[in-house]
Amino acid sequence: MLTSPREAIAEPTAPAWPAYRPFEVVVQRILPLSPHLVRVTVSGDDLGVFGTTGLDQRIKLVLPLADGSLCDVGQDDPAEILAGTWYARWRALPEAARNPFRTYTVRAIRPERRELDVDMVRHDPVPGVPDGPAATWLRRASVGDRLIVIGPDARTADPTVGCDWRPGAARHVLLVGDETAAPAICSIMESLDPEITAQAFIEVPSSADIQNVVARGASRIAWLARDAGCETATGFEAVAPHGELLQRAVRAWLPRHMAELESAVRGTPEALDEVDVDVELLWDSPVDPTTGDFYAWIAGEAATVKALRRHLVSDLGVARSTVAFMGYWRRGRSEAQ
Numbered sequence: 001m002l003t004s005p006r007e008a009i010a011e012p013t014a015p016a017w018p019a020y021r022p023f024e025v026v027v028q029r030i031l032p033l034s035p036h037l038v039r040v041t042v043s044g045d046d047l048g049v050f051g052t053t054g055l056d057q058r059i060k061l062v063l064p065l066a067d068g069s070l071c072d073v074g075q076d077d078p079a080e081i082l083a084g085t086w087y088a089r090w091r092a093l094p095e096a097a098r099n100p101f102r103t104y105t106v107r108a109i110r111p112e113r114r115e116l117d118v119d120m121v122r123h124d125p126v127p128g129v130p131d132g133p134a135a136t137w138l139r140r141a142s143v144g145d146r147l148i149v150i151g152p153d154a155r156t157a158d159p160t161v162g163c164d165w166r167p168g169a170a171r172h173v174l175l176v177g178d179e180t181a182a183p184a185i186c187s188i189m190e191s192l193d194p195e196i197t198a199q200a201f202i203e204v205p206s207s208a209d210i211q212n213v214v215a216r217g218a219s220r221i222a223w224l225a226r227d228a229g230c231e232t233a234t235g236f237e238a239v240a241p242h243g244e245l246l247q248r249a250v251r252a253w254l255p256r257h258m259a260e261l262e263s264a265v266r267g268t269p270e271a272l273d274e275v276d277v278d279v280e281l282l283w284d285s286p287v288d289p290t291t292g293d294f295y296a297w298i299a300g301e302a303a304t305v306k307a308l309r310r311h312l313v314s315d316l317g318v319a320r321s322t323v324a325f326m327g328y329w330r331r332g333r334s335e336a337q
Helices: 045-049 078-083 086-092 133-140 182-191 244-264 302-315
Strands: 020-032 037-043 058-062 101-105 108-110 115-121 146-152 172-177 197-204 220-225 230-232 235-237 282-284 294-301 323-329
Touching (some): 020 086, 101 115, 172 244, 182 220, 182 294, 197 244, 220 244, 230 244, 244 294, 282 302, 294 302
Antiparallel strands (some): 058 101, 108 115, 230 235
């Protein structure tokens, strides 16, 4: 049987781009947004194909060593980028030669300008606890510094990899987080359909850290400043303990909105596995989009997230499939790599 020339020529197979890959970038701008929040804008030629999902999509910043050097994780090798070997190459390096990396979220990406914004928290020093790699770098960062961003490639099969925001068709959503979660919450709130009703609670160190973010439709953002103080069991504290204001705000909000939670509440509360947040991450995020009318996204310091997880699931009976709980850091402890 004869074939036509068109049938005889096989179509070229498109390369299977990895979900995450290294992008070598240079610091373009450093903009202090407030006493504790800094926007770092980086640029790089390859950012033209950086993923544009936004929301709470995670990325990693590979930070320079003290001498400003960056390790080779294949960022300049197209074959290695396609192979998705950056982490294996990083692990294979001698420990002293491994650049530290930390996890952040995309605040804004402008592929047409080859620019990426990442909002970073400038933490207050903790007595007796040395600065981590990110705090050390941010304190001395300057325009022209080289970094590596491990982030999504727009050409990958699933550009939403690294996102935990999965509200499905929910029309009522709750977002809760501290200053480390503020960039993701603000990005999500700016992207919501106006028909969705969202309430966000963001706890920040001071009133000067409150951002001018406009929520769409009937949605609202409540900023909770720790420097306003609060009453505790031992009396009034001029600076509220980390997470205290978030817990109080959420516990006060939920009883007034039980009608919105109705589709998510089970007759018998689900059992919770005990998570020791001193030794492991608390990451309890549903893989599938929510099917009901309510969805919540709670992120930040692990002990706070753990307490809210217990309250929603064990006390109120909210289904775990309708809430993303992400306790990804602990005060005084470095991020695991």
